[in-house]
Amino acid sequence: MKAEERIIQLREMIREHDYRYYVLGEPIISDYEYDQLMKELIELERQRPELITPDSPTQRVGGEPTEEFPTVTHPTPMLSLDNTYSEDELRDFDRRVRTFLGGEEFRYVAELKIDGVAISLIYRDNILVQGATRGDGFHGDEITQNLRTIRSIPLRLKEEVTDCEVRGEAYLTIKEFERINREREQRGEKLFANPRNAAAGSLKLQDPRLVSERRLSFLAYWLNLSAGVIKTHGEALDLLSRLGFVVPPHRKGCQSIEEVLDFCREWEEKREELPYEIDGVVVKVDSFDQQGRLGTTAKNPRWAIAYKFAASQATTVLRDIALQVGRTGAVTPVAVLDPVRLAGSTISRATLHNEDEIRRKDIRIGDTVILEKGGDVIPKVVGVVREKRSPDSVPYVFPDRCPVCGSPLHREAGEVAVRCENLRCPAQLRRRIQHFASRRAMDIEGLGEAIVDQLVDEGLVKDYADLYYLKAEDLIPLERMAEKSATNLITAIQNSKKAPLDRLIFAIGIRHVGTNVARVLAREFRSMDRLSRASLEELESIEEIGPTIAASVVRFFAEEENRRVIEKLRRAGLRFALEEEEFKPAGPSPFEGKTVVLTGSLSRYTRDEAGELIRRLGGKVTSSVSKKTDLVIVGESPGSKYEKALQLGLATATEEEFIKMLREVGVEA
Template sequence: MDIKEARMRLEKLKKEIGFHRHQYHVFDRETISPAALDSLKNELFKLENEFPELITADSPTQRIGGEALAKFKKAPHAHPMISLYDAFSEDDMREWEKRNLNYLSGFPAGYNPGYYCELKLDGLAGSLVYESGQLVRGVTRGDGRVGEDITLNLRTIESIPLSLRRPEKEELKSIGIVGQDVNAFYRLLDDGLIEVRGESIMSKQVFAELNRKYEKEGRQLLANTRNGAAGSLRQLDPKIAAERKLDFYAYDLILGDYERGEIVHSREAADKLVEFLGFRRVKDNRRAASLKEVFAFQKKWEGKKGTLPFFIDGVVVKYNDMRMWPLLGIVGKAPRYMMAYKFSAEQATTKLLEVIWQVGRTGALTPAAILEPVKVGGVTVGRSTLHNLDEIRRLGLMLSDTIIIERAGDVIPKVISVLSNLRTGEEQPIVVPKHCPRCGGDVRREGDDVILRCTNKNCYAVALRRLIHFASRGAADIEGLGERIVEQLVTENLMEDAGDIFGLRKEDLLGLERFAEKKAEKLVEAIAAKKVMPLSRFIYALGISHIGEESANTVAEEISRRLSSKEILPLELYRKAASLGIEDWASLGDVGPVVAESLHTFWNDEDTETLMSKFERHGVILTAVQAASGHLEGKSFVLTGSLSGLTRGEAKDKIKARGGKTKESVSRTLDYLVVGEEPGSKLEEAKKFGVKVIDEQEFIKLLEGK
C-alpha cells in the first residue's frame, strides 16, 4: 500500500470507527459488535504504525471514547482516567514486554517484577471520590479528562460503600503497609482524598430477570448486560437506576497525591486493600510470575468465562510492582504498564479477495470467499462459505469489500455483513460463472432457484463428487473407499461411475501406489459386502439432485410397495421408476414439485439405464423396505382443512402407524381425501378424480378399524 492509498483508507476507517463509537458511547447504541470494531481499530493502529506521518489528533487511536452527555453535570477527573491498549495474541504481549524494557533502566537487569492478572469486566467504568472517607462524587470515564457526574445513580448501587471502612493495622501489615506508610494512609482516610475506580456491571441473572419483566410489560428489552449497566447509570431518575440492581467491582485505587506504588507497593496489595475498605473485588484475580503464567491464566478464563455470574471479554495484565508504573508512564491514550489481553473474538473484519465456485456431488456450484487471512475465534481464517447466489445478493457483496466475518465455536466461518462505507469505488461485482470451473461445461440456473449447476454429466468434478458420495458413510458406506482413494481410482481410469465400484478386482488394484496386497484384498471384500444393500440407502447413494436421506426413504417405500418383492434387481428398479410420471412422484408424502421433477429427469435418463445395468451385471441386489403392517396398509390419504380433534401432524402419524400413507396432493390413485373445516381446492380435485371423500368422524372410525 502506498501513502496515497493509506491516507484514503485511514480517512475512511476513522470515519467509520467514529460513527460506531459515537453511537455506542453517547447513545449506548451498539451498531457493530465490539469485536468487529476492535478489528477495525486494530487495522487503523497498524496503518498508523506503518505511516506515522498520517497520525492526526482526531484519530480514534489518540483518544478515549465517550463525550460527557449534556444532561449530566460535567466533572473533571483529578487524575486522567485513561484507557487501555489491547493485545490480541501472545505475540502482541511479548512485544509489549520487550518494548517496556527500554523504560525500566532504573531496575536491575534481570529483575522480574511479575504481573497481576485481572478479569476484564464488561460494564461501565467509573470513579468514586471519597473525602475524609465519605463518598462525595461518582463520575463516568467520559473522555478521560472530563466525565459525567452520576453520583446519585452510583449511590443506588449497594456494593458501593457510602463511607469507607477503616482497615485494621494488622490487615495493612498483611499487605505490606508498615511504618510511616500506615500513618500516611490513615491521614488520607481521615482527612484526605481517596479515589476508587472500578466497573459497574449488571449480572447475567439480573439481566435475564429484567428482560423477562420488561417483556411482560411490553417495554423495550436491554440489548446486553453492558448496555444494561451503562443505560441505567445514565438515567436522570435514580429510582430507575436503583431498580436495575447493578454491582460495582473495584480495580484501581488512588491515594491522594501519592504516586502509584507509594504507600501500597504492589497491585496485588492494592486489590486486597480495596476489599479492606469495603469494596467488592474479583476474587479470581491472580499474580503471574511470567508471561507464560499470564497466557495460562488468560486461556483458563477464556474457557471458563461462561461459569462466571457476569460477562468478561479478556484479562487486564498489569505490572505487579507498582513502583514501575511512573517509570513506564503513559503513551498516547493509555499507560504502558498495563495491557488488555482480549479473548479471541468471534468476529473480525477483513477483505474479500476472490470468490471461487466449488462443484459439488450433484453438479451444483457453491461460492466460497477467499479472504485476506485474519484471526477469528482463535484461528487464522482465509476462506469462508457463501452458501449460494442469494446470500451474495443479500449481503450486497463485491470483490475487495471490507467485510465482517464470524466464527463461533467450530462452526465454519461465515460472512456477516459488508462495511460499504469503506468502499473506494474500485470494487468489482462478483461474476456468476457461465461455465463450470472444472470441466468448462455449460452452467444452468435452475428455475427461480438460486442454484447453479454444471450440465456436463461427464464433468470430472461431478463424477468424482458422486463417487465419493456413493461410497460415503451415510450412503453405501464402503469401508476403505474414502475421498483420496476414490480420486486415485478415477485418475487411474478404474472408475467412471458408481457401477464400476462393484466391478473392481483385486488385480486391478495391485500395483497402484499405496495398494499392497492386503489393502487391495480388504477393499474388494468391503465392496463385496455391500453388494446386497437396502434400497433406501442405494437411492440416497445415487446422489440424485435434491434427494436427501428422507426423500430417498420415501422413494424406496413407494418402489417397494409397487414391486412387492423382498429383493429388487437394479434394472427392475429402473423400469418401475422410469414408468412413473411427475405427478406420481409429486403425490408421495413430502415430495415437492422440484424433487418430483428431479426424480423424473433422473429415471428417464438413458445414462441411468446404463448405470443400472452395470450394477446388475456386477451382482448388486437391493432389499425392499418392509411394508408397515396395519389395517390401512396400502391406503393413501390426503388431508385438507383443519380437523377439530387432532392436528395434521397427529393425523399423519396415526395413518402411518396403521400402515397407511399420506400424500400432499390429490391424484387419481389416491384412496381417501379427509375433509376438515374450510377445505381448499383439493375437495374439487378429489371430486373430479372420483376419489372417496370422508369427514373427520368417518376418518376416526377408519382409524379405529370400524
C-alpha cells in the first residue's frame, strides 16, 4: 500500500476509535493498539510532511504557544440564558411563552446544563477551522489550537453537512478536575475552586500541549447549518450526535411544563451519578420557527431559560479547627466535622477559608454548623445554628504560630491569608528547594521533584543551603541513583554557585520577589549583605519597589533562621556580590538607552534571558508597543505587537539580527 493510502486509512481508523472512546464511551481496541496506530501515522507523516492536513488526528496537539489570542466576532451573538431558581419561576416562564404563542401548540426540550465554558466551533467543508470562547457574547478569543486538543471535538464531521457552527460547553469531568488539583497541590500551586474555573483556566493557557494535559471534554447543544434542513432543536441534537458530538442528556417533545419539571426533579436527585458537574436544566422551545418569533430581549432569548438546582445543605457538629500549612506557607483553617452525608458523599472536613471568615461567621469549636455544596466541589461551612450553641462556648482565637514548625505567622496588610515564612519549615521545604533549583533561579539540572522528595525524606537536606554540603556518597544509597548520576548532580549543584546575584536573590524565595524585582534589588544593592541590611525606607525609595515588597524583604532578613541559612550559602561560596567584570560589552551597546519590546518566541533564548541581556546592555524592556518603542525584536509566530510595530513604522529585528547585534559587542558566542 502506498503511504498516501495508508495515511488516509490510519486517520479514518483513529478517528473512529476516538469517536468510540470519547463520544460513545465504548472502545473496541486497547490503549496499546491505539498507540501503535498513532505511532505509525506520526511516523508516516514525518516522512511525508506534505501530506499532513489540519484534520489529521496527529494535529490535535501541535502548534506553538501563542502570546495573545486573536479576537473573533461571532456569526450571531452568543446570548446568555435567563436563570430561574424555583419551580414557580419556571411556570411563569411557561405562561409567558404560552401567552406569546397565543394558544399555538408547542413542545419543549429539556437538557442538562453542564457547568463549563461556552464555546463556538466553526466547520467549513466539514473540517474544524475555528474555535472561540463566548467572550462578551459578540466577540470571543480565538482558541482553535486549544480546542483541537479536546478529543470529543471532531476535527472532521462524521456526516457531510458542509458549513456549520456548533456551540456547546467545554468542561472537565470531576475525576480530571480532582487529578489536576492533586497535581497542583503537589507543586504548591493555587487550587481551582471548581471544575468550571479549572476548565476556563485551562482554555486560557497559551501552550496547547499544556491544554492537552488537562483532558477537557465537550458537550454540544446548538447547531446552525448554513443550508437549513433542520426545523427543531430536537432534530439539531440528533444531527449533532450523528456528526460525532456528545450531546447532553435531554428529554425531547415535552408537551407541558410539568413534564419538564419531572425531568428537572429526576436529575436533581441523580446529579451525583454523573461524571461531571451540572448546575441545572436548560429548557428550550423546540421549534426554530417559534423560537424566531419569540425572539430575544436585549440580553436573553425569550424561548429558553435555565432552571438552576438549589445547593445541597446539611448540618453537623464542628469538633475542631485544624490548621493546614500549604507548600507555599499559607495557613488554611479546616473544619474537622462529625461525618455527615451531603450531596452523595460523606463529609468530615470542610474549608473555613481564613481567619476573617471564621470571625465574620463567629464559628466556634463545638458549634453545630451548616455545610453547603453548591457549584463548588469543595464543601464549605456557610453558617452556624446559633440556637444549638453551648452557653460556655468561646470565640475562636487564631493561633499566631505555625503548627508545623512553631515560627510566628505573618499576615500582610490587605491580605486575608496568614503565612509561615520560615525557610526551614518542613511543610514548605520541598517547594522551597524546588524553587531554589528551578531554571530561572539557581538552575540546578537533575534536581527533580523525586530527588528533592528523597533528600527531604531521608533528612539529608533541611534547607536549600544543605544542598551545597552534599557529597556523592550521600546520594548513592537513594533510589534510582547510580554513581554517575550522583556525581553529575553534585557537579550541577556546585556549578550553580556561579549564578549571578540576581538569580540568587530570586532563588532564596523572598515572598513577592520575582525575577524582575530580584534584578532591581541586585542592581540597587549590589550585594547580599547590603540587601540584608536594607531598611524599609531604603527599599521603598527605589522606584520599582512598593511597600509590600519592601516589608517582605525586611521581614525575610529579620528572621533569625533565615539569616542562618543565608550564612550557610555564603560559607558554601555562592556569589554574594555583583561581579561587574563578568559582563563587559566589547564596544558601544546597540541597546543603550533604547526601549525594546520582545514578541513571539525566540529559539536561542527564553524571553527572560533575552530581556536580561538587553537590560544589561543598558536597554529597557517593556511589554507593550507604543510610539516610544525604539526596537521590536520579532520571534516565531509574533502576536499583535508585531502588527502594531508595523503600523507605527517602528524598527524591527529578527532573532538572527538580534543575535548579530549581541555578537558585535561580544556578548554572544
